[in-house]
Amino acid sequence: xxxxxxxxxxxxxxxxxxxxxxxxxxxxxxxxxxxxxxxxxxxxxxxxxxxxxxxxxxxxxxxxxxxxxxxxxxxxxxxxxxxxxxxxxxxxxxxxxxxxxxxxxxxxxxxxxxxxxxxxxxxxxxxxxxxxxxxxxxxxxxxxxxxxxxxxxxxxxxxxxxxxxxxxxxxxxxxxxxxxxxxxxxxxxxxxxxxxxxxxxxxxxxxxxxxxxxxxxxxxxxxxxxxxxxxxxxxxxxxxxxxxxxxxxxxxxxxxxxxxxxxxxxxxxxxxxxxxxxxxxxxxxxxxxxxxxxxxxxxxxxxxxxxxxxxxxxxxxxxxxxxxxxxxxxxxxxxxxxxxxxxxxxxxxxxxxxxxxxxxxxxxxxxxxxxxxxxxxxxxxxxxxxxxxxxxxxxxxxxxxxxxxxxxxxxxxxxxxxxxxxxxxxxxxxxxxxxxxxxxxxxxxxxxxxxxxxxxxxxxxxxxxxxxxxxxxxxxxxxxxxxxxxxxxxxxxxxxxxxxxxxxxxxxxxxxxxxxxxxxxxxxxxxxxxxxxxxxxxxxxxxxxxxxxxxxxxxxxxxxxxxxxxxxxxxxxxxxxxxxxxxxxxxxxxxxxxxxxxxxxxxxxxxxxxxxxxxxxxxxxxxxxxxxxxxxxxxxxxxxxxxxxxxxxxxxxxxxxxxxxxxxxxxxxxxxxxxxxxxxxxxxxxxxxxxxxxxxxxxxxxxxxxxxxxxxxxxxxxxxxxxxxxxxxxxxxxxxxxxxxxxxxxxxxxxx
Numbered sequence: 007x008x009x010x011x012x013x014x015x016x017x018x019x020x021x022x023x024x025x026x027x028x029x030x031x032x033x034x035x036x037x038x039x040x041x042x043x044x045x046x047x048x049x050x051x052x053x054x055x056x057x058x059x060x061x062x063x064x065x066x067x068x069x070x071x072x073x074x075x076x077x078x079x080x081x082x083x084x085x086x087x088x089x090x091x092x093x094x095x096x097x098x099x100x101x102x103x104x105x106x107x108x109x110x111x112x113x114x115x116x117x118x119x120x121x122x123x124x125x126x127x128x129x130x131x132x133x134x135x136x137x138x139x140x141x142x143x144x145x146x147x148x149x150x151x152x153x154x155x156x157x158x159x160x161x162x163x164x165x166x167x168x169x170x171x172x173x174x175x176x177x178x179x180x181x182x183x184x185x186x187x188x189x190x191x192x193x194x195x196x197x198x199x200x201x202x203x204x205x206x207x208x209x210x211x212x213x214x215x216x217x218x219x220x221x222x223x224x225x226x227x228x229x230x231x232x233x234x235x236x237x238x239x240x241x242x243x244x245x246x247x248x249x250x251x252x253x254x255x256x257x258x259x260x261x262x263x264x265x266x267x268x269x270x271x272x273x274x275x276x277x278x279x280x281x282x283x284x285x286x287x288x289x290x291x292x293x294x295x296x297x298x299x300x301x302x303x304x305x306x307x308x309x310x311x312x313x314x315x316x317x318x319x320x321x322x323x324x325x326x327x328x329x330x331x332x333x334x335x336x337x338x339x340x341x342x343x344x345x346x347x348x349x350x351x352x353x354x355x356x357x358x359x360x361x362x363x364x365x366x367x368x369x370x371x372x373x374x375x376x377x378x379x380x381x382x383x384x385x386x387x388x389x390x391x392x393x394x395x396x397x398x399x400x401x402x403x404x405x406x407x408x409x410x411x412x413x414x415x416x417x418x419x420x421x422x423x424x425x426x427x428x429x430x431x432x433x434x435x436x437x438x439x440x441x442x443x444x445x446x447x448x449x450x451x452x453x454x455x456x457x458x459x460x461x462x463x464x465x466x467x468x469x470x471x472x473x474x475x476x477x478x479x480x481x482x483x484x485x486x487x488x489x490x491x492x493x494x495x496x497x498x499x500x501x502x503x504x505x506x507x508x509x510x511x512x513x514x515x516x517x518x519x520x521x522x523x524x525x526x527x528x529x530x531x532x533x534x535x536x537x538x539x540x541x542x543x544x545x546x547x548x549x550x551x552x553x554x555x556x557x558x559x560x561x562x563x564x565x566x567x568x569x570x571x572x573x574x575x576x577x578x579x580x581x582x583x584x585x586x587x588x589x590x591x592x593x594x595x596x597x598x599x600x601x602x603x604x605x606x607x608x609x610x611x612x613x614x615x616x617x618x619x620x621x622x623x624x625x626x627x628x629x630x631x632x633x634x635x636x637x638x639x640x641x642x643x644x645x646x647x648x649x650x651x652x653x654x655x656x657x658x659x660x661x662x663x664x665x666x667x668x669x670x671x672x673x674x675x676x677x678x679x680x681x682x683x684x685x686x687x688x689x690x691x692x693x694x695x696x697x698x699x700x701x702x703x704x705x706x707x708x709x710x711x712x713x714x715x716x717x718x719x720x721x722x723x724x725x726x727x728x729x730x731x732x733x734x735x736x737x738x739x740x741x742x743x744x745x746x747x748x749x750x751x752x753x754x755x756x757x758x
Contacts, residue, residue: 025074025086029093036093036100075113083302084135085142087120092145131159136260136300141167144175153180163207164188168261170200209239210265216272222410223374232276239269240278263288264307267314274317277675277682282324285314289327298335305339308332309357316365319670320663336361356380366665366693367700369456371417371718378410379724414723421719424464425451428471435518437475440511443482448715449705450474453698456718457690465529466591472522473584477549480515481580484553485632487511490561497554500547519546526587534594538587545583552578560634568640575637576614579621582606585613585691589684607680609671612664613688617695619661623654624703668692 014027014034097104106114124139130151131138139146140159143166156176159166164184166172170192177185192200195211212235219225225232266285273280288297288311297304308331315329336357359376425448432438432447451471458467484493488511496512499505500519508516523546527539552574559566566574606614619637622629626638642653672689675682698705705711 028074029090032093032097035102036097039100039102075110082117082120084124087117088142089145091118091121136303137167141169141172143172156180157182160184213268217268221377224410236273236276240273243284260307264310267311271314274673277673282322286324286328301335301339308335309360312360317669318666320666366696369693369697371456375414375717378414411723418719421455432475436514437479440479442487443479446478447475449711452715452718453694457694466588469526470584470588476519477580483511484557493554493557497550500550503543542587545586548577549580549583565635571635571637571640575618579618581617581691582610582614585688592683593681609688612668613691616664616692619657620695620699623657624699
């Protein structure tokens, strides 16, 4: 209930009523009338007045109706035509006459005609409409409903299409004990309010809870619980004869498709071997046509499908088709003017966020923050299941939200302290005063703190950030400042690990690097009893030598082959220089590989190649002006007359396959790669570079990253408000003592 506007139901992102509020408000007024609540008085203007000392609440049906009905006058949604008029009729039979002004009578009559067309032209259950008319049983006249027909279409859980309100009406019409059992179980499971669509599927409920824990950033605190749930879900899927399900009725497709795509995403994220066939049954041409024709009901489930396809492995053509189909449908569901907005409307927020920012380009900590802040603002329509798990935690786990909020709020104090220490370190080594170098202290720290979860040791975070700062300064020295002679001396000094012959900027770069390597080696020696100094020096020499090779190409005008360039470029991007030492601290057994190129794992080579190609796509214009080469430019020279867009397209295709390979190595257990914790760290590195170079070179920008850095480190969460919409509507209807038997009103008439 939103008292400032005088309506019951959900609001949009601006706090204004949605079209679903009209029938919901009328339904709630009828409920209050039937309860004969002593403190409630209605006047003929539909004004609800509470006794002195309490707030006066205006249920301004006329004002809301004028705006909302006007918005749908030309294309009235099917569900609204069925439900809205039924609520008006219900109000009138209970002594509440809802009178609309003359200027709306024509629009209301159009809605009436639309409903007549629907009731006369559709069967109660057919394959052309979703959901079928029978799912709106609470809004249909009972005199022409065959009781046997109703019972025939009950689900295994006793519900009528998993709608609490329709099931309540089915019980009234048939007295069926299965319906009553479903309703009673529902009241026990949802003491604070009933969702519009509630599948009594324990596995789905548990999956939604795991999803909430993941999205809220709480998974690290519930590892055992999550492990047990996913083990059970995976076992159940494996016990089935085939994961490629056959859905005989598209009417029953919505809930299984939501559940199976969610299960796929969670299981694959946790290393289980799962097949896309477990949720790709909808790729049947007939089912696709049905989804297209009823996209308003399937758009949110298609969003879940699209999210599942983010975890695509190589040669998974079913997922490619599922991704293409779901993306086209989601894009079609977003108004053109909305797509151009920088700030998304709340009702389209998650869809726009998923379409505009690929999962690989989103950092975990920012995603967790977004989920905490936005989940209670998203409006929910009864035509979809996406917000089932969004509302699930609001209705049942307010403590979970409070835990997520506190978990997120204590991070900034840690992050700010570490960042301030890092800034002092940079300044003490004069890295911020070089003049020629990019100052990226905050960027480097943000990248590691926002991409990796807090249990990652503070020393590791600081080591990664310091390495990134040194790489940025040293790379700029090779690119812009040092003469070829100075670069040769510095590279040779790194090979010998000796400062002889160095001065100025070269000496500063060597000294700060030497200090970092000593610090890392000493920490490892203390923790593990082994000296990794030689290995650390070697991989840093590799990187400096690659920079020197590129500098010689640039200064001499030499043009390497694409193969030679990529061999050097995958080293000069310096990801392995950072990720390998960090992995050693996470898992000491990596020392057996000596950290040398012939021993690099496939996943290490992938995390070296992918960032190089991402960088080259965004920087080819600048490097062309600077007389430097680039993979995009080299591909272009191979085909005289070709356009640069063609070369970029080829590079993106290579990238797409490489990223799928890395996701497979990072998530799928059973490879002879690194331990899982290290593999996930590699995936975090990939996401950082994808974020930096997704649609532009954000790393070189002085402004694009500032807002994200503020959100990750400095800005407090937006004030958390527990959603009261469903509570205020559904809870009193469920629990009021005057209600001894389920009725359509008891269950909120769950159409919104």
